[in-house]
Amino acid sequence: MADFAPLKSAEFTSFSATPRSLIPSFKWGGKVRSTGGSLTFTAAGATGTAKMCRLPAGKVRILKDLCRIVCPAGTSTADLHVGYAAYVSGATGAAVVADDNAFADNLDVGAAAIDAAFTLPAITPFFDFDSADGVDIEIMIDTAASPASGICHVSVVYVQGN
Numbered sequence: 280m281a282d283f284a285p286l287k288s289a290e291f292t293s294f295s296a297t298p299r300s301l302i303p304s305f306k307w308g309g310k311v312r313s314t315g316g317s318l319t320f321t322a323a324g325a326t327g328t329a330k331m332c333r334l335p336a337g338k339v340r341i342l343k344d345l346c347r348i349v350c351p352a353g354t355s356t357a358d359l360h361v362g363y364a365a366y367v368s369g370a371t372g373a374a375v376v377a378d379d380n381a382f383a384d385n386l387d388v389g390a391a392a393i394d395a396a397f398t399l400p401a402i403t404p405f406f407d408f409d410s411a412d413g414v415d416i417e418i419m420i421d422t423a424a425s426p427a428s429g430i431c432h433v434s435v436v437y438v439q440g441n
Contacts, residue, residue, distance in 0.1 A: 304440030305338040305407075315434040318418070320351065320426045328379065328419040330364070331433040336413045337369060338440060341382075341406040343397040345436035348383055348418070350393045351429030357389035358422045361397060361433065363408075364415040372411065379419045381406065389423055 285292075290307050293300035302308075316331035334341075348361050361383040366375050382397035400406060408414050416435055 303338060305340045305438050309340070309438040309440050311342070311436065311438055313434060313436045314416075315432065316416075317433075318431045320428050320431065322427060325424055326419075326421045327425070328417050329431075330415050330417050331431075332416050332435060334408060334410070334414045334416065334435065334437060335439060336410050339408045339410075339414070340438045341397075341408070342404065342436045342438065343382060343399070343406055344404050346382065346397040347432070347434045348386070348393060348395055348397065349433075350386075350388050350418075350431040351426040352390070352392045353388045353420060353426045354424040355389045356423040357387075357420055357425065359386040359388040359393060360384055360419040360421070361386075362417055362419070364417055366408075366414045367411040369409040369411045375410075377417075379417065382416075388420065388426070392429075 290302050293302050314332045318329050318331065350359055360380040362379040362381040363377060365377040368375050382399050384399060386393050386395065416433060418431060418433060
């Protein structure tokens, strides 16, 4: 049986080259960290967006399968989104547009409480940021009113260079 090709990842190829090429430390040898936030609902609200936590400035890789959103049930048909606010790119200095559903889109919090890993982006286990000042992680509830009580928790696990 023949081997598939290539036989090394791009990072391993850089590591094993002579001379060695630099590998971004948030991809190889970085530190796993976490941040999060808790929001206590005090009255059934309308729709809206709430900031939950901030990722540090620089290159950060979110490990989305280790991240969680836990939220009590809202009004029937309420949808929950997890995303990020607009930020400034650390590489180019350009403004990056917000994406309110980058990590979870239309979770049906109206039908029942939610306890789930981030579900998006669907085709990769991670999501990379390179920001000048950090990135705010936000939740949004739309379509119907937020829960009247209870606590919403967001936990974000990420890798950052040393």
